[in-house]
Amino acid sequence: xxxxxxxxxxxxxxxxxxxxxxxxxxxxxxxxxxxxxxxxxxxxxxxxxxxxxxxxxxxxxxxxxxxxxxxxxxxxxxxxxxxxxxxxxxxxxxxxxxxxxxxxxxxxxxxxxxxxxxxxxxxxxxxxxxxxxxxxxxxxxxxxxxxxxxxxx
Amino acid sequence: xxxxxxxxxxxxxxxxxxxxxxxxxxxxxxxxxxxxxxxxxxxxxxxxxxxxxxxxxxxxxxxxxxxxxxxxxxxxxxxxxxxxxxxxxxxxxxxxxxxxxxxxxxxxxxxxxxxxxxxxxxxxxxxxxxxxxxxxxxxxxxxxxxxxxxxxxxxxxxxxxxxxxxxxxxxxxxxxxxxxxxxxxxxxxxxxxxxxxxxxxxxxxxxxxxxxxxxxxxxxxxxxxxxxxxxxxxxxxxxxxxxxxxxxxxxxxxxxxxxxxxxxxxxxxxxxxxxxxxxxxxxxxxxxxxxxxxxxxxxxxxxxxxxxxxxxxxxxxxxxxxxxxxxxxxxxxxxxxxxxxxxxxxxxxxxxxxxxxxxxxxxxxxxxxxxxxxxxxxxxxxxxxxxxxxxxxxxxxxxxxxxxxxxxxxxxxxxxxxxxxxxxxxxxxxxxxxxxxxxxxxxxxxxxxxxxxxxxxxxxxxxxxxxxxxxxxxxxxxxxxxxxxxxxxxxxxxxxxxxxx
Numbered sequence: 001x002x003x004x005x006x007x008x009x010x011x012x013x014x015x016x017x018x019x020x021x022x023x024x025x026x027x028x029x030x031x032x033x034x035x036x037x038x039x040x041x042x043x044x045x046x047x048x049x050x051x052x053x054x055x056x057x058x059x060x061x062x063x064x065x066x067x068x069x070x071x072x073x074x075x076x077x078x079x080x081x082x083x084x085x086x087x088x089x090x091x092x093x094x095x096x097x098x099x100x101x102x103x104x105x106x107x108x109x110x111x112x113x114x115x116x117x118x119x120x121x122x123x124x125x126x127x128x129x130x131x132x133x134x135x136x137x138x139x140x141x142x143x144x145x146x147x148x149x150x151x152x153x
Numbered sequence: 154x155x156x157x158x159x160x161x162x163x164x165x166x167x168x169x170x171x172x173x174x175x176x177x178x179x180x181x182x183x184x185x186x187x188x189x190x191x192x193x194x195x196x197x198x199x200x201x202x203x204x205x206x207x208x209x210x211x212x213x214x215x216x217x218x219x220x221x222x223x224x225x226x227x228x229x230x231x232x233x234x235x236x237x238x239x240x241x242x243x244x245x246x247x248x249x250x251x252x253x254x255x256x257x258x259x260x261x262x263x264x265x266x267x268x269x270x271x272x273x274x275x276x277x278x279x280x281x282x283x284x285x286x287x288x289x290x291x292x293x294x295x296x297x298x299x300x301x302x303x304x305x306x307x308x309x310x311x312x313x314x315x316x317x318x319x320x321x322x323x324x325x326x327x328x329x330x331x332x333x334x335x336x337x338x339x340x341x342x343x344x345x346x347x348x349x350x351x352x353x354x355x356x357x358x359x360x361x362x363x364x365x366x367x368x369x370x371x372x373x374x375x376x377x378x379x380x381x382x383x384x385x386x387x388x389x390x391x392x393x394x395x396x397x398x399x400x401x402x403x404x405x406x407x408x409x410x411x412x413x414x415x416x417x418x419x420x421x422x423x424x425x426x427x428x429x430x431x432x433x434x435x436x437x438x439x440x441x442x443x444x445x446x447x448x449x450x451x452x453x454x455x456x457x458x459x460x461x462x463x464x465x466x467x468x469x470x471x472x473x474x475x476x477x478x479x480x481x482x483x484x485x486x487x488x489x490x491x492x493x494x495x496x497x498x499x500x501x502x503x504x505x506x507x508x509x510x511x512x513x514x515x516x517x518x519x520x521x522x523x524x525x526x527x528x529x530x531x532x533x534x535x536x537x538x539x540x541x542x543x544x545x546x547x548x549x550x551x552x553x554x555x556x557x558x559x560x561x562x563x564x565x566x567x568x569x570x571x572x573x574x575x576x577x578x579x580x581x582x583x584x585x586x587x588x589x590x591x592x593x594x595x596x597x598x599x600x601x602x603x604x605x606x607x608x609x610x611x612x613x614x615x616x617x618x619x620x621x622x623x624x625x626x627x628x629x630x631x632x633x634x635x636x637x638x639x640x641x642x643x644x645x646x647x648x649x650x651x652x653x654x
Contacts, residue, residue, distance in 0.1 A: 007581070008318070079577065090563040098554075117542075132554065
């Protein structure tokens with residue numbers, strides 16, 4: 001047996017997995033009756049529908065092909081750099097403040113593209129830092145610490 | 154004349170200095186992100202949602218609405234000058250707009266976009282003002298059964314009108330409905346699917362979801378393809394149309410406006426659908442269809458009028474029924490809930506200044522856009538020269554700050570990472586994220602209405618078919634599903650959307 005449509009093959013698996021997961025979760029809550037629905041009633045039905053759709057998409061992918069069913073290259077490096085940059089921003093923000101966090105998110109995420117040049121990125125990071133502090137902290141009054149905790153007053 | 158009274162109230166609200174300022178900010182930002190490829194209206198509105206906390210609800214909605222229809226304006230500029238759609242609704246504008254630019258008629262193409270959009274905006278504003286009150290009265294008679302059936306119809310037509318695999322789109326809706334279940338169940342007080350994470354007790358926040366699914370996966374996709382751009386650098390001039398061009402463009406603008414307004418009303422409609430349909434219609438009606446794709450001005454005028462009209466009339470289902478027809482309107486519903494306004498027919502009676510102020514601001518916004526777009530075009534062109542390698546880290550930064558400021562919460566920022574990965578997986582698997590967003594917003598409403606209906610009928614589901622209005626809505630939904638699975642129509646559906654891929 002061969003897979004005719006790789007995209008649908010994985011979509012089917014994903015739907016089955018999510019549908020099944022939600023059904024399993026829903027069963028742990030009170031189901032109730034149709035007239036007095038418990039917390040698990042509606043999610044159980046939806047999970048069932050999703051799993052069923054998953055089965056159909058999965059089976060169909062084994063029979064019917066499509067012209068653009070290849071998954072293509074997966075951008076591992078850009079993904080790691082991008083989400084790493086976001087994680088760094090989230091972790092740093094409270095303690096190190098907005099300025100450091102922005103430098104981190106810009107510099108790390110710039111590594112996601114091969115075309116980035118360090119000098120350019122540094123200039124844009126400084127500009128964006130200044131602009132964000134002015135815009136978010138002074139103009140919009142958002143409650144974000146600006147500087148690292150050890151130089152805050 | 155009630156309509157005139159209402160519109161007067163609307164203009165009084167929209168013409169205050171504060172609201173004019175927010176309207177201007179909205180359309181300016183909208184044009185900006187419309188011009189920039191790779192940043193759409195959905196992540197921008199999501200990013201700005203937290204900032205609107207501090208505003209009055211009217212100002213907030215006026216600004217967010219301005220972003221949406223402003224983006225339709227800006228998107229066409231990029232299409233014409235760079236042959237790269239700034240927004241998905243201006244994909245078809247690339248076909249003839251870019252060719253016009255190559256023929257030295259870039260100025261005329263930009264002018265016809267602006268005039269067409271302005272005309273469409275004017276007519277669509279009138280349609281919103283005229284159509285909304287009767288629809289609201291109808292919606293007032295709805296019980297929970299009708300609402301549930303209406304949501305089913307809305308969700309079904311949203312996927313029918315979208316392109317790509319129908320069954321996968323339905324799956325995405327159901328997944329969205331399920332994600333909407335996460336958090337505290339209002340009836341029993343049970344925290345569902347929260348895995349003991351306290352921050353999830355209130356449910357998944359709309360903003361990180363929109364960012365993850367729309368913004369981050371888009372950046373990854375652009376990095377993968379290596380966003381190459383060639384800006385049309387020659388000076389843009391000659392905004393005046395020749396007499397021949399006026400003769401060709403004028404009827405196309407009228408047709409595009411009507412078509413776009415009609416399609417915008419439908420659930421699942423909005424800007425994108427109208428532009429594709431208008432292009433097909435213009436090509437069919439033209440006496441010289443062979444000129445399409447080589448710089449036919451009707452091929453620019455029709456779709457550009459249609460996408461603007463559609464963007465505006467798609468507010469009608471959201472404002473009158475409380476049911477968002479597309480992902481942008483789903484965010485608008487989110488914005489209203491932030492301000493404790495329950496979207497639905499009662500908005501017009503309880504908050505008339507909000508409703509009519511928004512309608513009037515759309516008209517004012519269109520005037521502003523006309524002024525912004527033609528004389529300032531050179532500035533927008535300069536903006537296009539910023540390389541993507543500098544743009545995407547900035548987009549990422551604004552997204553991160555935006556997500557954080559929703560609840561001053563770094564957990565929400567971290568939550569965008571798994572959601573972003575999910576968005577990338579969907580992108581790779583050819584699953585559209587927009588239906589998921591609709592499901593996510595409608596999930597809790599659907600469950601609530603289903604509960605109420607079955608409570609009233611003592612658990613008997615046949616109530617959905619014995620209440621006439623509800624039965625009609627469900628039959629319509631079923632008919633739609635049957636219709637698109639018929640081979641003749643499904644083939645047609647493919648051809649309409651073929652240019653999108």
